[in-house]
Amino acid sequence: CALIKRELLHGCVAGVCRYPLGMSGGQIQDEDISASSQWSESTAARYGRLDFEEGDGAWCPEVTVEPDSQKEFLQIDLRSLHFVTLVGTQGRHAGGIGNEFSQMYKIKYSRDGSRWISWRNRQGQQVIEGNRNAYDIVLKDLEPPIIARFVRFMPVTDHPMNVCMRVELYGCEWLDGLVSYNAPAGEQMSLPAYFNDSVYDGAVIHSMTEGLGQLTDGVCGLDDFSHSHVYNVWPGYDYVGWTNESFPAGFVEIMFEFDRTRNFTTMKVHCNNMFSQHTKAFRQVVCYFRSEADWEPTPLVFNPGEDEQNPRARFVTIDLLHHMASAIKCRFYFADAWMLFSEITFQSDTAMYNTTLAPPKKDDPTHKVDDSNTRILIGCLVAIIFILVVIIVIILWRQVWQKIVEKASRRMLDDELTASLSIQSETLAYTHNQASTSSEQESNSTYERIFPLVPDYQEPSHIMCKLPEEPGSTAASKATTTTIVQEGAPHYAEADIVDLQGVTGSNTYAIPTLVMDLLSGKDIGVEEFPRKLLTFKEKLGEGQFGEVHLCEAKGMQEFMNTEFSFDIPEEQTVLVAVKMLRSDADKNARLDFLKEIKIMSRLKDPNIIRLLAVCIYSDPLCMITEYMENGDLNQFLSHHEPEGFNDLSYMAAHIASGMKYLSSLNFVHRDLATRNCLVGKNFTIKIADFGMSRNLYSGDYYRIQGRAVLPIRWMSWESILLGKFTTASDVWAFGVTLWEILNFCKEQPYSQLSDEQVIENTGEFFRDKKRQIYLPQPELCPDSLYWIMLSCWRRNTKERPSFQEIHRALLEMHP
CATH class of the missing domain: 2.60.120.1190 (Jelly Rolls)
Structure with a gap:
C-alpha cells in the first residue's frame, strides 16, 4: 500500500499525504521522542503522544514557560526523511485533574540533526495557534509542508504559564531523498x-x-x-x-x-x-x-x-x-x-x-x-475494503446489542427500582432488588460508606460493582467486585473522578455504596411533616434536580421522636434546611433522594446535622434537616476578631467528635471544611453538607470541564491524584479545616497559589522530595495545634492520626 503514497506524492497532490506518522499509533518508539526537560518522570517526552492518557497524560516541561524563551521543546526523530503536511496538538487533562495546554507554539525541523530551521508559513509567520482547552485535538496544516527527519514542537506563551503537550505528525515518507x-x-x-x-x-x-x-x-x-x-x-x-x-x-x-x-x-x-x-x-x-x-x-x-x-x-x-x-x-x-x-x-x-x-x-x-505492482495495489485495495466491511458489521452488531441491553436495563429499572409510599402505615416501603442497575450508576447521597478491602485505600466509585444479595444467599460472598488503584501510580495518572453533584446540588462528596444493613427494614425513623407549616426564607442553593432552602418550621417539636428535642418553646418557629427535589426529576433522581433519606435517618450524633422530618407523600419530595441559628462556621468566624474569641480548640473538638462518629461507621465525608460546619448556641458545632450549594463558596471549588467540581484546597494528595477518598483523606481535610479555624477564616487555604499550582503541589507530596508546600502556622496557633495539622498532612496515610486520637488530643487541650 506504500505504492499509493509514492504515486500520490510524486503526482503533485501532496494534499492527500496526510497519514499519521506514529505518535498516537505507537510506530514512533519511546527512544525516538525526547525533550529539553520534564517536570517529572511521568510527564517525560514519551508521554507526549496525541490522544494517549498514559503517565500523567502528556509531556510537561520542568519549569514555567516564559514569553519568548524558546528553551523548551518536544522533539521527534522520524528515523528518515518525511514529507510532513499536518500537525496535531492536545493538552493534558488526565481525566479532569489536569488543565495544561499550549495556546501557541513554534516548529523547528532538521534534516541532519545539526542544522535547525524555523518553520514559517507562506506569509512569513512562525507562531502557530494551538489549543484553547486541555481536551480538544487541534490540527494545523503546514503551509508550506516541511521535509525533515527531526521535528521540534516549542510552546510559546505571552505570559509565564505551565504548559503540557501531546502531538502527532502527519505526512508520508520522503521517497526522493x-x-x-x-x-x-x-x-x-x-x-x-x-x-x-x-x-x-x-x-x-x-x-x-x-x-x-x-x-x-x-x-x-x-x-x-x-x-x-x-x-x-x-x-x-x-x-x-x-x-x-x-x-x-x-x-x-x-x-x-x-x-x-x-x-x-x-x-x-x-x-x-x-x-x-x-x-x-x-x-x-x-x-x-x-x-x-x-x-x-x-x-x-x-x-x-x-x-x-x-x-x-x-x-x-x-x-x-x-x-x-x-x-x-x-x-x-x-x-x-x-x-x-x-x-x-x-x-x-x-x-x-x-x-x-x-x-x-x-x-x-x-x-x-509494472503489472505486478498494479496487482499489488489492487490487492491492497481489496484488503482495505474487506477490513472496512468487517468494521462496519462489528459496529452495527454492537449497536444492536447495545439496544438490546438498554431495553433489558429499562425493563429491570421498571420492575426492580421501585419506591412505594404507604400513607396508611406512614412508613417507607423500599425494595432492595436493584443490584443490576446500581452497579452502573453512581448514587449521590450525603455520606458514603466504605468497607475496608485493604488497610490503606478504598476506591469508592468502584467499591460496590454489585450489591450484596439477601441474607442467606450463597452468592453473597461473591457480590462485591473491587478496583484498587495502586499507590505507586503516576502522580498525574488519570483518576477515576465520579459525578459528585448531589441530587439537590448541595452534596459534593456523597456516593454511597448502598449498604444493605442501612437500607433494610421499612421504617425510615422520621415523620411526615405538613408542608403548610414551612415558611421559606432564603434559597441556599440549587443543583441539577433540586434546591436547598432555609425555612422556618412551625410546630416542629410535635413531630420529633423522643431521641431529639429542641431547646426552645414549642410555639416558637425553628430554622431548618429543606432539600427539595424538583417534580420533574427522573426516576433515578427520586430513587437517590429516597436513599439519602434512609441514610441520613441513621446518623444520630450530637455533632452531625440530623434529619428531622420528610415530605414524601406528594411532590415535590422534601427532607428537612437542622439548621443552626448562627449559620456556618466560616461566616461566623470571619465576622469575629481574634481578641474576642479564644476557644477555638473547643470548636475543633466538636468537629473531631462528629468525624469520629462518621469514621466509626466507615463513612467518608469528602468535603469537610468550615463552610460545611454549622454553629449553634454556646458555640456547638455540627457537621453538614451545604457548602457546595451556596454561591458564596463557589471559589472554593475547582471545576473540571464537563465532569465535576472538587474542593482541591482541602483534598489530600491521593484524593486529587488517585481519586481515593477514605477516612485518612477526611483527616487531611480536618487539618485544613483546623487551619481555617485558627486563621478565623480570613484567608483561603493556599491563597498564594492558583488552582493549577495547588494541584502541582500535590505532585510534590507524591514524589516526597521535600519540595512540597505546607500551610503555614497561623499567628495565634500554638505549636501543639500546628503539630496536629502537620500530622494530618503526612504523606503516608497510615501515619496520619485517627479521629479518635485527634479528638482525645483536642480535649486534653481544652479541659
Missing part, C-alpha cells in the same frame, strides 16, 4: 509577476544554497502562472523562474543533493508552457552525476521537444538510466525568454513505478507500468 537544491534566485517579470522561491529554507542571496522550497512543496503551478493555488499571494507565486537575459550561457544550473547514493530512474520537472507570454518548457537538459567525490565526465543529455500547440503546464519526465549518484547537477536550456518550474521530483532505488495519476500515453517510453 532530496535534502537540498542550489539554484539561482528567482526573478521578476514585467507583468509584474514574481518568481522568487518564497519558502526556501536555505540561504538566499544572489543564489539559493543548502535548502528546499517551492520546487519540493507538493504544489503544482497552474496553466496561467499569474494565478495561484494559494490565497492572498502575488502573481507567479507557484513558480520559480528565470529569464534568458540574465544567463548569457543560455541555461540555468540547479544542483540537487541527496541523503545517500541512490540508483536514479527518472526526474520529473513540472514546467509552465504559456508561450503567449514567452514562457516555454526547457528545450534541453544536461545532467552530471556525482557518486563519490568526483563528477562523472560524461553527462546525460535529454531533449523533450518544444510544444507550441498546447499552453498547459506539464510534467516533463527525464529517464536517468539508473545512474548511481549522491548529487545531480542539471543545466536547463531556455526554449524562450522565460523558463518557469513549480515542482521537481526524483525516483530512485526500487521506486520504478508510474509516477503520475493520469494514464500514460501509448507512445511514451518513459511511462511503463
Whole structure:
C-alpha cells in the first residue's frame, strides 16, 4: 500500500499525504521522542503522544514557560526523511485533574540533526495557534509542508504559564531523498509577476544554497502562472523562474543533493508552457552525476521537444538510466525568454513505478507500468475494503446489542427500582432488588460508606460493582467486585473522578455504596411533616434536580421522636434546611433522594446535622434537616476578631467528635471544611453538607470541564491524584479545616497559589522530595495545634492520626 503514497506524492497532490506518522499509533518508539526537560518522570517526552492518557497524560516541561524563551521543546526523530503536511496538538487533562495546554507554539525541523530551521508559513509567520482547552485535538496544516527527519514542537506563551503537550505528525515518507537544491534566485517579470522561491529554507542571496522550497512543496503551478493555488499571494507565486537575459550561457544550473547514493530512474520537472507570454518548457537538459567525490565526465543529455500547440503546464519526465549518484547537477536550456518550474521530483532505488495519476500515453517510453505492482495495489485495495466491511458489521452488531441491553436495563429499572409510599402505615416501603442497575450508576447521597478491602485505600466509585444479595444467599460472598488503584501510580495518572453533584446540588462528596444493613427494614425513623407549616426564607442553593432552602418550621417539636428535642418553646418557629427535589426529576433522581433519606435517618450524633422530618407523600419530595441559628462556621468566624474569641480548640473538638462518629461507621465525608460546619448556641458545632450549594463558596471549588467540581484546597494528595477518598483523606481535610479555624477564616487555604499550582503541589507530596508546600502556622496557633495539622498532612496515610486520637488530643487541650 506504500505504492499509493509514492504515486500520490510524486503526482503533485501532496494534499492527500496526510497519514499519521506514529505518535498516537505507537510506530514512533519511546527512544525516538525526547525533550529539553520534564517536570517529572511521568510527564517525560514519551508521554507526549496525541490522544494517549498514559503517565500523567502528556509531556510537561520542568519549569514555567516564559514569553519568548524558546528553551523548551518536544522533539521527534522520524528515523528518515518525511514529507510532513499536518500537525496535531492536545493538552493534558488526565481525566479532569489536569488543565495544561499550549495556546501557541513554534516548529523547528532538521534534516541532519545539526542544522535547525524555523518553520514559517507562506506569509512569513512562525507562531502557530494551538489549543484553547486541555481536551480538544487541534490540527494545523503546514503551509508550506516541511521535509525533515527531526521535528521540534516549542510552546510559546505571552505570559509565564505551565504548559503540557501531546502531538502527532502527519505526512508520508520522503521517497526522493532530496535534502537540498542550489539554484539561482528567482526573478521578476514585467507583468509584474514574481518568481522568487518564497519558502526556501536555505540561504538566499544572489543564489539559493543548502535548502528546499517551492520546487519540493507538493504544489503544482497552474496553466496561467499569474494565478495561484494559494490565497492572498502575488502573481507567479507557484513558480520559480528565470529569464534568458540574465544567463548569457543560455541555461540555468540547479544542483540537487541527496541523503545517500541512490540508483536514479527518472526526474520529473513540472514546467509552465504559456508561450503567449514567452514562457516555454526547457528545450534541453544536461545532467552530471556525482557518486563519490568526483563528477562523472560524461553527462546525460535529454531533449523533450518544444510544444507550441498546447499552453498547459506539464510534467516533463527525464529517464536517468539508473545512474548511481549522491548529487545531480542539471543545466536547463531556455526554449524562450522565460523558463518557469513549480515542482521537481526524483525516483530512485526500487521506486520504478508510474509516477503520475493520469494514464500514460501509448507512445511514451518513459511511462511503463509494472503489472505486478498494479496487482499489488489492487490487492491492497481489496484488503482495505474487506477490513472496512468487517468494521462496519462489528459496529452495527454492537449497536444492536447495545439496544438490546438498554431495553433489558429499562425493563429491570421498571420492575426492580421501585419506591412505594404507604400513607396508611406512614412508613417507607423500599425494595432492595436493584443490584443490576446500581452497579452502573453512581448514587449521590450525603455520606458514603466504605468497607475496608485493604488497610490503606478504598476506591469508592468502584467499591460496590454489585450489591450484596439477601441474607442467606450463597452468592453473597461473591457480590462485591473491587478496583484498587495502586499507590505507586503516576502522580498525574488519570483518576477515576465520579459525578459528585448531589441530587439537590448541595452534596459534593456523597456516593454511597448502598449498604444493605442501612437500607433494610421499612421504617425510615422520621415523620411526615405538613408542608403548610414551612415558611421559606432564603434559597441556599440549587443543583441539577433540586434546591436547598432555609425555612422556618412551625410546630416542629410535635413531630420529633423522643431521641431529639429542641431547646426552645414549642410555639416558637425553628430554622431548618429543606432539600427539595424538583417534580420533574427522573426516576433515578427520586430513587437517590429516597436513599439519602434512609441514610441520613441513621446518623444520630450530637455533632452531625440530623434529619428531622420528610415530605414524601406528594411532590415535590422534601427532607428537612437542622439548621443552626448562627449559620456556618466560616461566616461566623470571619465576622469575629481574634481578641474576642479564644476557644477555638473547643470548636475543633466538636468537629473531631462528629468525624469520629462518621469514621466509626466507615463513612467518608469528602468535603469537610468550615463552610460545611454549622454553629449553634454556646458555640456547638455540627457537621453538614451545604457548602457546595451556596454561591458564596463557589471559589472554593475547582471545576473540571464537563465532569465535576472538587474542593482541591482541602483534598489530600491521593484524593486529587488517585481519586481515593477514605477516612485518612477526611483527616487531611480536618487539618485544613483546623487551619481555617485558627486563621478565623480570613484567608483561603493556599491563597498564594492558583488552582493549577495547588494541584502541582500535590505532585510534590507524591514524589516526597521535600519540595512540597505546607500551610503555614497561623499567628495565634500554638505549636501543639500546628503539630496536629502537620500530622494530618503526612504523606503516608497510615501515619496520619485517627479521629479518635485527634479528638482525645483536642480535649486534653481544652479541659
